[in-house]
Amino acid sequence: MTATSAHQPPSDETLREVALTRDEYHFAADLLDRPPNPVELGIIGGMWSEHCGYKHSRPLLSRLPSEGPQVLIGPGEENAGAVDIGHGLAIVMKVESHNHPSAVEPFQGAATGVGGILRDIFTMGARPIALLDSLRFGPLDDRRGRYLANGIVGGIAWYGNCMGVPTVGGEVYVSGAYRGNPLVNAMCVGLIEHSQLTSAAASGVGNELILVGADTGRDGIHGATFASVDDPEASHRGVVQVGNPFMEKLLLEACLEVLQTTDAVLGLQDLGATGLTSSSVESAGRGGTGVALHLEHVARRASGMTPYEVMLSESQERMLVVAARGRAAEVQEVFTKWGLHSDVIGEVTESGLLEVIDNGQPAATLPIGMLTDAPTYTYPVERPAYLDEVGPIHLDALPEPEDPTDAFLQLLASPNISSRRPIYRQYDHMVGANTVIAPGGDAAVLRIKDTPLGVAIATDGNGRTTYLDPFVGGAAAIAESARNVSCTGARPLAFTNCLNFGSPEQPAAYYQLSRAIDGMAAAARALETPVISGNVSLYNESGGEAIWPTPVVGMLGVLDELDRRCGAGFTAEGDEIAVLGAGRPRLDGSEYLSVAHGRVSGCPEINLVDEVAVQRLVRELIVARLLSSAHDCSDGGLATALAESAFAGGLGVRAPDLPILGRLDETLFGESQSRIVVSYPPLAAAAVAAAAATLSVPIRPVGKVGGDRLCIGPIDVPLAQAEPVWSQGLELALAGHAPPG
């Protein structure tokens, strides 16, 4: 493949392969003042893909607030964002999708998603201390649905466990909306001293570029461009990468060691989507420089690879290191100690160009600025018609449950309510010896050794709510993830996000994206939690149907004193139980409406003033050591939240006289934002009530902790009967057995 073959305009098929429109091709040719050759066309396509260039989402993403005194590195500046947690320490974090690969090869697709997000964190010099995974599966009564779900969980476990980074949280949600297009969003959190933060910039003319880690193969070519078109089934065959977590573990240790033991490393950049192309271009873009790559020095897995293949390979477990001129050898020595191969493959130049040279012959010569500044698109935001069809629910048409206990048990068995233990027990969630609150609670809590600090981390995102009202869904993803963090006593500081939507070229999906971002922005402002990093996954559809719009938020909070924290489980017989918050439970968009009536409809709501107040109250109560437990009241409503706190603590609930607000099913199973179930000793009741009054947060008594039954209004069932229904629901569904009851 040489430059001379480029004078023919590319065929439609060629353009489809590189995910460029004909207009974009002409635009590129105009910028270059010549037609790009085939290697250049592949590079431009990769860099201008949605995955790398955010061409449809960038104008919308700028609406998210990204500033605050706690922000050290904001979105888009580096491979991940960084936030100050005090004591000279920073948390580095990011969430990223691997939806399309996981739809085709669930085990390796999910595993390499974990591998990619880990590299984004240690590229910054930070040691990864936690992983979380936000997962959405299609129905599990379907054989392929189970194959995808079990494969995805297995792949995450395989990669994360081997790396020795604990998987401490996430969420799982099952719906027909994700059939054929599961979502796999992997989040990684790293810890670093401020002064050690490492840039991914290629600066300093003459400095050397070292490629480290795995050899470069033909795997994953076009991964980025194919993640930017629809129908993963058709597009991803043969392009899913295969992971090697052992190689990545060596890469992690070697990178952190080389940063600690020498000052010869000036920048680190991992090779992710579009491989060598984006890593070299983005490094040069950050450094305001150029780069020259000599492809004959790239170690290969296969013979006969063309420059095109070398530049676009997405072979995993590779890293680009910028070393000070003349000091490559001392850097390479550390990698050799860890058994890793490395080669000097290029240098930083002052040209402002990406110069790809193969055995002395130029293979591609492109301006860096053109590659990092993808054309952007905006569309009119038009409210889609479906929103009118899924609007208000007519309660009169819905009978109340004949037997509330049966309805309750049915809800507890739902794969969206039942225990997540069948999944998280496959993940090593303890390695690192920092996990203070393990998976299963509202947010995971990790201690920060040698300090009084803890960090709380949660992910959240409700596709059903976002489908019914994209603005409310976006706001709720921020609010609920922050609420989960607040329920441990931690102060929410900042968030990372992954936006999983359908094709932005479809008006309904573009509307959902635009409005969800508006909702996220409003909630993030209200809660004073800026965005520090993120990722966008568009074109999530198969068979012509878009997924539910699913913004996933990963929220970080800090506990200034780790020992002033709270768990979700009841702790003492005789404690009083109350609900904090103004939210009025409604069946709109609830899990109950879906399980009992097979309906997805309603108008979910959120009041951000109430949200801020209830979170502040629960944090104040925890810091004052007044609470025994705090648990977000969300999916499945009050009865479910009470049951979860009961199961976690092994103590029953005595609330036979639960006040019924509106309909019985609304009181028991209705959902709303801004509600938290708390328990406290009777002696603390006056202080709790006073604090709630001061912040004008309503507090509603529910009953008492105790006994070995769940007595919640008309519900009455022994813990020993309800607990297995809840603990086995998802397990049985994953194994292909119908839920009990």
Add this chain to the structure above:
Amino acid sequence: MKAAVVVFPGSNCDADTLHVLGNVVGMNARYAWHADTSLDDVDLVVLPGGFSHGDYLRTGAMAARAPIMSAVREHADGGRPVLGICNGFQILLEAGLLPGAMLLNDSTQFRCEWTHLRVESTDTPCTSAASNGQVLRLPIAHAEGNYVIDPDGLAHLHDQDRVVFRYVSASGNRSPKTNPNGAIDDIAGICNQRRNVVGMMPHPERASEAELGGEDGRAIWESLLAAAGA
């Protein structure tokens, strides 16, 4: 007491173990690199958990052939204590320092959860300060902890009182429900004939500080300290 935690490529509980030995129970602890050949200065050698060499080939198989293992063998031959935890136990099996082998868990999945162990023998440096029948709550985290051994080997373990830990319920009773991986005879840990080399699947280093959910793992470290002082 001087202790060395051996780091193989892919070890991932090395830092946790060093933290507990050094910062929590006050040993003079350092790392030893897999390519080193000497452990002359230490009293205790710990092979930590993890995925040495990625678990490729067989768990522990490649690590068992690392240069440091000659020094570990010499250390053991000298009667000094060696503790293998999880992957460290697997390495001791592959090195022939302990008998038997590991199969995939009977669930076929990785399992990370709290278990209860019963101390079956206090006649090892790792259990000398515990009491016989004492129940310890410790977490496991492994995919291959399904211990197997041939009938003669099992008979030797029984006859020589070399089963050190068994999986039990919180109240100390054995049952198939409390065996998390299918290990023969509910075995969670064993020792060699000389009793100074101990391998165990559960992780005492994850249960040595109250804020991580339990301190029962200290029984192991306190035993080692007591044994060294004796």
